[in-house]
Amino acid sequence: MRRHNLSVLLSAVHRDGPLTRAQLTGALGLSRSTVGDLVGGLAEAGLVHEGRPRAAAGRGVGRPSLVVTPRERSATVLALYLDVHWLRAAVVGLGGAVLERGTVQVPSEAPPDRVAALAGDLAARLVPEAADRARLVGAGVAVPGTVRAGAGVVGLAPNLGWVEQPVGEQVAGELEARLGRGLAVAVGNDADLGVLAECRRGAARDTADVVYLCGTWGLGGGVVSGGHRLTGSRGFAGEVGHIGVDPEGRPCHCGSRGCWEAETSAAAWAAPLDVDPEAPDVAERLLERLDRGGVAARRTRERVSRSFARGLASVVNVLDPHVVLVGAGLWRDLWPVVEDDVLPWVERLVLPALRGHVDVRLAGLGADSTLVGAAELALAPLLDDPLALAPA
Amino acid sequence: MRRHNLSVLLSAVHRDGPLTRAQLTGALGLSRSTVGDLVGGLAEAGLVHEGRPRAAAGRGVGRPSLVVTPRERSATVLALYLDVHWLRAAVVGLGGAVLERGTVQVPSEAPPDRVAALAGDLAARLVPEAADRARLVGAGVAVPGTVRAGAGVVGLAPNLGWVEQPVGEQVAGELEARLGRGLAVAVGNDADLGVLAECRRGAARDTADVVYLCGTWGLGGGVVSGGHRLTGSRGFAGEVGHIGVDPEGRPCHCGSRGCWEAETSAAAWAAPLDVDPEAPDVAERLLERLDRGGVAARRTRERVSRSFARGLASVVNVLDPHVVLVGAGLWRDLWPVVEDDVLPWVERLVLPALRGHVDVRLAGLGADSTLVGAAELALAPLLDDPLALAPA
Incomplete structure (x- = not known):
């Protein structure tokens, strides 16, 4: 029950940005003391911080409600978008902000292992510090093809010439080699991730x-x-x-x-x-x-x-x-x-x-929709069970 | 609560046909005594009857579970399907069986009031007896056009040349005039009703x-x-x-x-x-x-x-x-x-x-899908609140 409530609360501030305790109490239908306990748990794990809203300081009557804000660098994910001839990458933080980005050209007809190696290069370049690598909680890959999501397998990507390729596994292997640590890698169809991102934090x-x-x-x-x-x-x-x-x-x-x-x-x-x-x-x-x-x-x-x-x-x-x-x-x-x-x-x-x-x-979200969608995919496990997956 | 359970039980036998008390107990997740009470209520209202399954008589060990069967003539609806040049009508009983059917040609470019008059003629012909008319609990109309369902208004039916026509109201008026009693008339798009019928009791x-x-x-x-x-x-x-x-x-x-x-x-x-x-x-x-x-x-x-x-x-x-x-x-x-x-x-x-x-x-359901879908639409209020709407 507490895990579920922590998940709902962290998802709310991840999606909607800073919210006051009063807003959270209303939105979650929980008591003030329960919300206080949940916020305390998430703050202790370093995922959110609480403070007085700057604009409201000194205004109004009584004590202003504390504002709960996701700490965007407390937990990050690596998002990748393969658009046939380009591999785009971003580091996205809790709350959905793009913190770093990079792009590399992909040779024509590159096989999946070559693309995975490029992903490893990009990741190592975007996250050079060990401390930042430790904060990565996963990676998400958007590909222009059909995906068997659970398995991370691209069934068919006609514009890449890929059939039944274990892309998730290959990217995970390269990331582990280049970042020095294992990361869960989720794979999704580019357009499906784009619409997800637009519905969650874009024009839809x-x-x-x-x-x-x-x-x-x-x-x-x-x-x-x-x-x-x-x-x-x-x-x-x-x-x-x-x-x-x-x-x-x-x-x-x-x-x-x-x-x-x-x-x-x-x-x-x-x-x-x-x-x-x-x-x-x-x-x-x-x-x-x-x-x-x-x-x-x-x-x-x-x-x-x-x-x-x-x-x-x-x-x-x-x-x-x-x-x-x-x-x-x-x-x-x-x-x-x-x-x-x-x-x-x-x-x-x-x-x-x-x-x-x-x-x-x-x-x-412009050209970022698919990347942001890939990041949402990669952040899902953390949002589902915040305390178990928060970086130490 | 009882109304909801009556609705679920009657909907189950309407959709799936005769079910034993044991099957109903399992499917509804209710106690045997509650199911017994609900079946009693529906039987008293004349909507179902209970009896020993014929095939099982004498077989097996112990008393066979009683079978609950919808009484198809206890509550009926008039279903209409307008396919541009044809108006098809059926009397459909509880349980989904087509009891009577009739068809009439529709003159080219007939306006809605002319079609409504033809519907009245067909209804009077298909249900000549006052006792049978009393058992009608509603009418449903399938039309090849867009429908604002709540209002029974056909927004646009290009093949009929209709724009913003209050078809539900017009059919209701004619049925009242020809059958001597008011009936609720629901209107739906033909293909939407067809897919509804096929999902509920057809090939889907x-x-x-x-x-x-x-x-x-x-x-x-x-x-x-x-x-x-x-x-x-x-x-x-x-x-x-x-x-x-x-x-x-x-x-x-x-x-x-x-x-x-x-x-x-x-x-x-x-x-x-x-x-x-x-x-x-x-x-x-x-x-x-x-x-x-x-x-x-x-x-x-x-x-x-x-x-x-x-x-x-x-x-x-x-x-x-x-x-x-x-x-x-x-x-x-x-x-x-x-x-x-x-x-x-x-x-x-x-x-x-x-x-x-x-x-x-x-x-x-062959050519009947749209008619059966129209019947399902017309039966929905009875299935939602069986005791309030069962014919006396």
Whole structure:
């Protein structure tokens, strides 16, 4: 019972930031003395601290309620996001703040053990001090593929060419070698983690129906509907990138043709504009090329924007989301430039009842959503049992 | 508390059929004496009867447990399904059995009050006796359109040309006039009611991820994902008929082009085969025409089957259902003839991980799913508070 209450209290301040004892008492439905005891336990473990709210000092009548704040460096996790040609890493603290970050390019067709080695390099670079390494309570990895979560196995990542790869195990091995200590490694689908992060601390807080899109060389989708993450019968639901938008369209990695992903990701933009679609900085190159203008730029922009609108309209008709979030990846970089090409088409293509109600915008956590989602995944065990897993 | 337990017990026998007192005791987690009291209350109200199981008589050791059976004629509902050119009606009893049925053709572009009058005619014909009318506890109406459930208002039914029509009120008025008594009338979307019926007593029992398709002149979808009905933020989710499958395709009622519905419903089949797409018996005419064969029949079949496969593959990729059920309407009639044209294409178009796992079949309740779903909707208040609403 106490463990459960500690979990609820720490999760509340992790999610919502500093809260007064009075707010916690109200939110948790517990007595003041119980909340006092719980806060004491967490403070003793070093996970939170308590103090007078600075702004309120001297104001108002009576003693102001003490404020409970998560200590962001007391427990940290390593978050990794593999976006095909880039491996991004962050150290994220309790409370969700990104404390350190780093990025490294991934060679084309790198196998999982190579990526795991790069993850080890990044981790060693981002957390050089033994004292900081001791505060890591886990690692989370976001990958553009289907994941068997319990096992940390990537079932299929078409844009990486990976099938049935034990990514969790490989990353754990490299981290242990480079950091000098074992860490639990959790693996998740990038878009699923993106939507998790946006619902928890991004643009979809308090929203029960969200579609989150991400990816540069693919188009991943994470869907929350009626407050529940859409998983489907085998965990493959939400693969909106494989809605067929054009029967005569481009071949897709998945073996089909004209998938939303094939018609709108890096390759669809890059080929007609003489940009290398595999270039790690393809987004910048495309933006530059679009900025230069010309017939090819105009036509490509028109064609790809319409394809994007077609897929978006199908997604909106099937899922009726409150908001569609354009998250980490190519479309986030392009969105400010093409938004006005895309949205009028979406308005024409969705059901009449939905016209005027389609809300598509940039993810609140920007390019960090997937990383923050990976961090949330890695922090879950600590939040579940704070005293057992708090760093000594 | 007793009301809740009565509700759970009656719902159990309504859904699962005859159950022994021992089974009920186990399933409800209540004591034998409490179950005895509840069964007594429901039996006194005439809703169930108790008796020795016939097959078990004389077998086994000791006294066999008494069997509780819903009395199907003790409380009945009127179920209506409007499939554009047809109004189908049934009297459904407690336990879900269809006791009477009738069908009437609906003139093209009939306004809601005309359809309500036809519903009144059918009701008066199906339930001529005053004693039977007294046992009706409500009516349910399935319509191919979006419904604001609480108000019984059809927001938009594109294939009927209806916008913001108070269908529940109009049907209630006609039933009162023709049956001589007021009845609560509940209205629901046809596909949502179809999937409800299939989950409760059809081909999707114990299945948490189901897509149900229905319609002749349109293609409605009802989706259950992770055990929850997909509603979306405004109640429009599940409109799989408006996934775009061909940017160069046929204009759709919704204002878009190449929607799955436009490419695969009656009009898409009928026009190239010289069949009147508005004919109420369009399915039979099409079957006859396909049976006669020839180039146009072969080409149309190939083209429409591929379009159907395209939409189906998108649905499977986005929702990863355990099963797709082909329910009331045109595709149910055509499915045995075109299944072998459709399924190989679906296998080619879905994600590799889903190949070999796509299960598409006829709805378990056949053409009755939507009617049975409408009946379930109408029976809900009785199941919620059996003693208050049992017919005297």
